[in-house]
Amino acid sequence: MSExxxxxxxxxxxxxxxxxxxxxxxxxxxxxxxxxxxQPFVIMLPPPNITGSLHMxxxxxxxxxxxLVRFHRMLGQxxxxxxxxxxxxxxxxxxxxxxxxxxxxxxxxxxxxxxxERAEKWYEDTGAIILDQMKRLGCSCDWTRQRFTMDTEYSRxxxxxxxxxxxxxxxxxxxxxxxxxxxxxxxxxxLEIQHEQRSTRLVTLRYPLTDGSGAIEVATTRxxxxxxxxxxxxxxxxTRYTQAVxxxxxxxxMDRVIPVIADERIDQSxxxxxxxxxxxxxxxxxxxxxxxxLPIINIIGESGALTEQAGQFAGLSVGEARKAVLxxxxxxxxxxxxxxxxxxxxLCERCGTVIEPLISRQWFMDMxxxxxxxxxxxxQGLVKFAPPRWKKHFIEWMKSVHxxxxxxxxxxxxxxxxxxxxGARGTNNEEGNYVVSVEKPEGEWEQxxxxxxxxxxSALWPFATLGWPQQSENMxxxxxxxxxxxxxxxxxxxxxxxxxxxxxxxxxxxxxxPAQKDRIPFDTVFIHPTILAKGGQRMSKSLGTGVDxxxxxxxxGADATRFGLIYQTSFDQQAMKFDESAIKASRNFVTKLWxxxxxxxxxxxxxxxxxxxxxxxxxxxxxxxxVTVLLEAYKFGEAAHVLHEFVWKDFADxxxxxxxxxxxxxxxxxxxxxxxxxxxxxxxxVTEVLWKHFNQSDFIATSEWPAVEAAGSxxxxxxxxxxxxxxxxxxxxxLFNIKPNxxxxxxxxxxxxxxxAAAKMTNATLIETSTSTMRHIPLPAGGVIAIxxxxxxxxxxxxxxxxxxxxQQVLKSSLVGQEKxxxxxxxxxxxxxxxxxEALLTRSQERLREINKSLSLxx
RNA sequence: GCGCGUAUAGCUCAGUGGUAGAGCGCUUCCUUGACAUGGAAGAGGCCGUAGGUCCGAUUCCUACUAUGCGCACCA
Numbered sequence: 062m063s064e065x066x067x068x069x070x071x072x073x074x075x076x077x078x079x080x081x082x083x084x085x086x087x088x089x090x091x092x093x094x095x096x097x098x099x100q101p102f103v104i105m106l107p108p109p110n111i112t113g114s115l116h117m118x119x120x121x122x123x124x125x126x127x128x129l130v131r132f133h134r135m136l137g138q139x140x141x142x143x144x145x146x147x148x149x150x151x152x153x154x155x156x157x158x159x160x161x162x163x164x165x166x167x168x169x170x171x172x173x174x175x176x177x178e179r180a181e182k183w184y185e186d187t188g189a190i191i192l193d194q195m196k197r198l199g200c201s202c203d204w205t206r207q208r209f210t211m212d213t214e215y216s217r218x219x220x221x222x223x224x225x226x227x228x229x230x231x232x233x234x235x236x237x238x239x240x241x242x243x244x245x246x247x248x249x250x251x252l253e254i255q256h257e258q259r260s261t262r263l264v265t266l267r268y269p270l271t272d273g274s275g276a277i278e279v280a281t282t283r284x285x286x287x288x289x290x291x292x293x294x295x296x297x298x299x300t301r302y303t304q305a306v307x308x309x310x311x312x313x314x315m316d317r318v319i320p321v322i323a324d325e326r327i328d329q330s331x332x333x334x335x336x337x338x339x340x341x342x343x344x345x346x347x348x349x350x351x352x353x354x355l356p357i358i359n360i361i362g363e364s365g366a367l368t369e370q371a372g373q374f375a376g377l378s379v380g381e382a383r384k385a386v387l388x389x390x391x392x393x394x395x396x397x398x399x400x401x402x403x404x405x406x407x408l409c410e411r412c413g414t415v416i417e418p419l420i421s422r423q424w425f426m427d428m429x430x431x432x433x434x435x436x437x438x439x440x441q442g443l444v445k446f447a448p449p450r451w452k453k454h455f456i457e458w459m460k461s462v463h464x465x466x467x468x469x470x471x472x473x474x475x476x477x478x479x480x481x482x483x484g485a486r487g488t489n490n491e492e493g494n495y496v497v498s499v500e501k502p503e504g505e506w507e508q509x510x511x512x513x514x515x516x517x518x519s520a521l522w523p524f525a526t527l528g529w530p531q532q533s534e535n536m537x538x539x540x541x542x543x544x545x546x547x548x549x550x551x552x553x554x555x556x557x558x559x560x561x562x563x564x565x566x567x568x569x570x571x572x573x574x575p576a577q578k579d580r581i582p583f584d585t586v587f588i589h590p591t592i593l594a595k596g597g598q599r600m601s602k603s604l605g606t607g608v609d610x611x612x613x614x615x616x617x618g619a620d621a622t623r624f625g626l627i628y629q630t631s632f633d634q635q636a637m638k639f640d641e642s643a644i645k646a647s648r649n650f651v652t653k654l655w656x657x658x659x660x661x662x663x664x665x666x667x668x669x670x671x672x673x674x675x676x677x678x679x680x681x682x683x684x685x686x687x688v689t690v691l692l693e694a695y696k697f698g699e700a701a702h703v704l705h706e707f708v709w710k711d712f713a714d715x716x717x718x719x720x721x722x723x724x725x726x727x728x729x730x731x732x733x734x735x736x737x738x739x740x741x742x743x744x745x746x747v748t749e750v751l752w753k754h755f756n757q758s759d760f761i762a763t764s765e766w767p768a769v770e771a772a773g774s775x776x777x778x779x780x781x782x783x784x785x786x787x788x789x790x791x792x793x794x795x796l797f798n799i800k801p802n803x804x805x806x807x808x809x810x811x812x813x814x815x816x817x818a819a820a821k822m823t824n825a826t827l828i829e830t831s832t833s834t835m836r837h838i839p840l841p842a843g844g845v846i847a848i849x850x851x852x853x854x855x856x857x858x859x860x861x862x863x864x865x866x867x868x869q870q871v872l873k874s875s876l877v878g879q880e881k882x883x884x885x886x887x888x889x890x891x892x893x894x895x896x897x898x899e900a901l902l903t904r905s906q907e908r909l910r911e912i913n914k915s916l917s918l919x920x
Numbered sequence: 921g922c923g924c925g926u927a928u929a930g931c932u933c934a935g936u937g938g939u940a941g942a943g944c945g946c947u948u949c950c951u952u953g954a955c956a957u958g959g960a961a962g963a964g965g966c967c968g969u970a971g972g973u974c975c976g977a978u979u980c981c982u983a984c985u986a987u988g989c990g991c992a993c994c995a
Contacts, residue, residue, distance in 0.1 A: 343995075553990095635925050638933085657955085705943080791960060801960070879939090
């Protein structure tokens with residue numbers, strides 16, 4: 062056994078060990094275990110955006126996954142963690158467009174084909190930096206199975222999914238109100254918009270009734286849309302307008318006659334209680350328009366400019382039009398008043414541009430059937446959530462989901478497998494003039510220029526990565542997967558969509574998966590906490606609150622970064638404020654492990670087990686059981702605390718101190734290597750290095766998780782007494798103001814199991830009989846120890862007396878309180894609890910007697 | 921606006937129907953060969969505010985305040 066270096070330097074080992082694991086195929090599913098029919102443990106990495114780099118959220122998420130994967134690997138299950146990346150169409154599209162802008166080119170000038178070539182080159186150049194960063198964290202992914210959502214096979218799966226959904230009428234072509242981003246010139250889904258409170262001007266306009274009986278005043282924050290008004294609506298019960306319903310008004314500027322309608326969806330209390338209706342550019346108005354069969358006048362085009370329908374305002378941007386329309390209205394005396402108003406505007410999540418609601422021909426996913434089955438499996442618990450409260454969120458959200466707009470008007474992404482008869486697309490004559498097919502059909506057809514929402518392809522991730530739509534061996538062995546680990550932000554965006562995709566697309570009899578449970582992509586969804594900056598702000602580069610995990614790895618090592626992150630989390634936590642001091646503390650913990658190993662090496666070989674050996678063995682079994690249970694329950698932070706305390710307090714501070722004097726180095730090594738094993742999922746590197754150091758064959762990464770056994774032991778009590786004696790002597794030094802480096806005489810009327818260790822740990826000499834000059838100190842569990850030292854002066858004794866009197870007083874008042882509590886409990890509380898309480902009281906009383914006794918002995 | 925969380929030591933967080941715990945930080949002492957990235961001993965909290973249930977509430981309930989998040993078609 063070679064000698065360990067004095068210091069542990071992570072950089073010396075991390076990369077080398079990682080390659081060694083990879084080379085040995087440690088990260089691949091164990092084929093023997095598969096043949097033996099052991100339950101596989103499978104995790105699909107939520108594919109990060111190819112444009113991204115590792116941030117703290119990833120670091121936590123990846124650590125959680127790696128802990129699970131390493132834990133289950135050690136449990137002997139065939140374990141597979143499939144990595145991959147997402148093409149992130151909208152994000153990449155933006156990057157490329159920026160490049161073009163810099164070159165003074167528009168994407169139209171470049172052309173679609175050249176644009177896509179650039180994209181491909183960009184993907185190649187960028188590579189998946191983030192995946193390499195994961196390797197530095199120590200993630201044990203099976204890199205031979207790495208996938209990209211744009212690779213040929215995957216793209217094929219995406220198109221196949223579209224075709225199959227369409228065949229089941231779950232995808233349809235519709236002309237409906239959508240969220241349009243004028244900057245992206247594309248539709249975006251409900252989940253890709255954000256709401257923001259903004260202050261704006263609420264303008265009240267006066268529309269004259271055509272019969273000359275007055276006018277109706279309507280309030281609006283978007284005066285320019287009045288050009289597309291096709292009605293004025295009021296609440297049927299609103300007496301102010303009863304007269305007007307059924308009449309018509311003359312729309313200013315446009316000189317159009319439009320009806321006054323009544324509808325219960327109008328809020329009487331807002332503004333004037335009357336609302337202008339623009340079915341083409343407002344979601345509520347669209348609904349009203351549908352109910353009341355109102356004409357739809359599109360005045361805003363897809364570029365964000367006003368259309369021909371806007372008459373004299375055609376060509377203006379929305380912003381320009383607002384000013385111009387307002388000015389024109391004002392000149393005609395239509396504007397009654399203006400006031401400041403707070404309201405929510407919809408913004409494009411990607412670029413922050415204000416979303417224009419407009420009616421457009423798009424591809425939609427019909428959610429009605431899909432959602433009911435998804436809700437049902439969640440309610441039945443066929444897909445589990447951890448922490449469990451996310452189940453409710455999931456169901457609630459699913460219940461309110463609308464049809465999903467899946468087409469996007471960008472070039473990058475999976476092209477929609479729909480083929481049009483030339484000239485048919487975008488007309489009122491679409492029906493029957495297209496074919497849905499992965500391959501181009503015979504004859505003259507033009508492929509739909511749109512691409513699919515990135516999430517449409519991500520939704521297929523758990524099975525498309527395993528070879529779907531083929532009925533592959535991988536699908537049979539590894540699907541459904543075990544756990545999906547993710548943040549709550551994509552619970553709806555992604556998780557929900559994977560669930561219904563799996564449920565629906567695996568219904569085909571060829572997959573032999575009639576049971577819902579076999580079609581749901583994962584057994585459990587684990588939602589980890591969101592990481593915030595220490596002050597509670599969102600972590601972001603622009604706010605300067607971001608922390609780079611790679612810098613932490615560089616400075617403290619991967620093990621410390623992982624452990625520190627996990628140490629700060631707890632199971633039911635929604636957000637975690639990141640404190641770098643935890644990483645530092647974990648680095649110290651890694652050092653502690655290192656030095657423990659060095660101490661074990663330096664202690665002379667011996668094998669005469671004492672109570673301490675028995676105690677630490679039992680403790681280690683208990684800890685193994687606890688950690689196992691906690692890991693199975695996704696309680697990673699809690700497990701980290703248990704391990705930290707055991708290693709530092711029990712093993713290092715007590716057990717090893719005793720081992721220096723007597724005991725068994727065999728037991729020490731055994732307990733320590735077991736501890737390394739249960740620490741391995743958290744800290745893969747240092748545990749692997751130390752495992753090898755203690756001459757263990759193979760890798761700790763593939764070693765067998767220690768068996769969980771009952772820890773029957775009689776050592777607890779003598780060990781506890783030993784600890785009390787040592788602590789009491791140490792406290793007594795402070796009490797009497799005795800220097801730590803001067804020896805004291807100690808007399809114990811009840812001996813400890815290892816007097817030599819107790820003596821060494823307290824720098825004391827244990828003597829056979831007490832002498833008259835010795836001072837007496839009570840032990841917490843009863844009994845008295847005598848302490849003698851030349852340094853005990855009258856002053857020291859008086860100081861001790863003062864401290865004891867203080868303790869006596871505290872104890873006395875506590876006793877009064879305890880008795881009062883007990884009085885209240887008698888006859889009302891659970892007898893067992895009362896008994897427990899009484900025992901506590903008795904102990905306090907004994908303690909008081911001891912203090913009184915030692916006070917009298919001090920005199 | 922509706923919904924879901926959180927409020928405990930200076931900081932980051934556990935926890936319990938019976939007068940509170942950890943890590944870091946702080947104070948004092950210790951350079952005794954595993955570790956100063958260490959050891960020992962300590963200080964420090966009317967457990968957000970106000971009510972309610974109970975013999976008893978930091979813990980359960982209600983309201984409020986602060987803070988985070990999600991959802992939302994108030995023109």
